Amino acid sequence: MKMKFFPVITTSLVGLALSSTVSALGCPAPPPPPPTQTASPNNYEAAAAKPVPPKPSVQPLLPWPTPPKPYCNSKCVPIVRKSWRKLSDSEKSQYIAAVKCLKKAKTVSGLAGAKGMFDDFQGIHSVQTPNIHWVGHFILWHRYFLAVYENALRKQCGYAGAQPYWDWETDNASGLDMDDWPIFDSKTGFGGNGPYQDGANPFNIPNRSGGGCVPDGPFASPAFTVNIGPGTSTTYNPHCLARDFSRTLMGWGNQTGINWVWDTPNYGWFARRIENIPDFTVPNIHGSGHFGVGGALGTMGDAYNSPGDPIFFLHHANLDRVFWQWQWQPKNLPHSLSDVSGPIIPFDYTNKQGGNVTTTFQVNIGGLAGNVTLLDLLNTQSTTLCYTYAAP
Ligand SMILES: [Cu+2]
Helix, strand or coil: CCCCHHHHHHHHHCHHHHHCCECCCCCECCCCCCCCCCCCCCCHHHHHCCCCCCCCCCCCCCCCCCCCHHHCCCCCCCEEECEHHHCCHHHHHHHHHHHHHHHHCCCCCCCCCCCCHHHHHHHHHHHHHHHCCCCCCHHHHHHHHHHHHHHHHHHHHCCCCCCCECCHHHHHHCCCCHHHCHHHCCCCCCCCCCCECCCCCCCCCCCECCECECCCCCCCCCCCCECCCCCCCCCCCCECCECCCEHHHHCCCCHHHHHHHHCCCCHHHHHHHHHCCCCCCCCCHHHHHHHHHHCCCCHHHCCCCHHHCCCHHHHHHHHHHHHHHHHCCCCCCCHHHCCCCCECCCCCCCCCCCCECCCCCEECECECCCCEEHHHHHCCECCCCEEEECCC
16 A cells, blocks of 8 residues: 555654644644744744635745855856746757656666666655655755756766756646646656546545556656655565646645745745645645645655656756745845754654754765755755756
């Protein structure tokens, strides 16, 4: 049986941490705010779990920033990450060809189920899943993971571009059916939904509409298989890439949701809001791409193995872009390049079990790249990282 995001996180990982906050209805109450923040708005606690309801044609709260020169390493000539919608058909096919190449590139993780370097990324995410979600370093760990993936596409597979991002807020505002979104195109995109399958839906994912194998596009089986998982297993278990669209949960990824995450004074609040709480009745933009695409039965909805769906990297690139855009606002500089907080242990927002992360906290991604500190990852135009974003 597949282990999903919420069962795993809320029961086996942090059951103890959450048990005191579970209400009579069995829904986890929102965790209290992190204790070590400064300059937090007084009404944050109430606002934490109550995003403003969606309004039509919501405008971005923050303008597109230009990283100011004094903060940028002059030796870094950044590669430019663009929206998937803005790539030409030829750029799209070069990116997809590089992903397929990475699937065959020599594995370095030592994980039994990994048959190529793409699988290494999935497996290493799987192994670290218990330590990298609902923690202070969530967004920075995934930033590093993405940058190393982008580098692997370029170095191992001769890809000349940068990692594209999927601005789901644009797609959500387009009025098109999900099936017609450019990213799901079977010829120039990642293929679409799986056919509807009855199956377990313990968390009542609303309006799930698929669940079967992706039938078309470059990542349909048997040409492409997910080799690791489901759940915590990292042994070789080739199976099809599955998708299970939920239009309702995909809708969480809108401008209102982004604005809510942006409307925060410092890293601690930002990091908290970008994950929000594990409850399918409360919107969060990270959950949108995972459960909007993966639903109950799809690969993207499996917390451990979601990087087995190549679309994972475009979803997380958009989350990173949201973070990047917040960081480079003049009002957030320079603390946005030097301040981190949030718990080391998942959901430990009151620091009962451990401390908060600091800038010297180290992250690792197995054998894929060396260890780095959170400080190394804050600035995207420095020595460890060197990239920027183009507006959608
Ligand atoms: Cu993750």
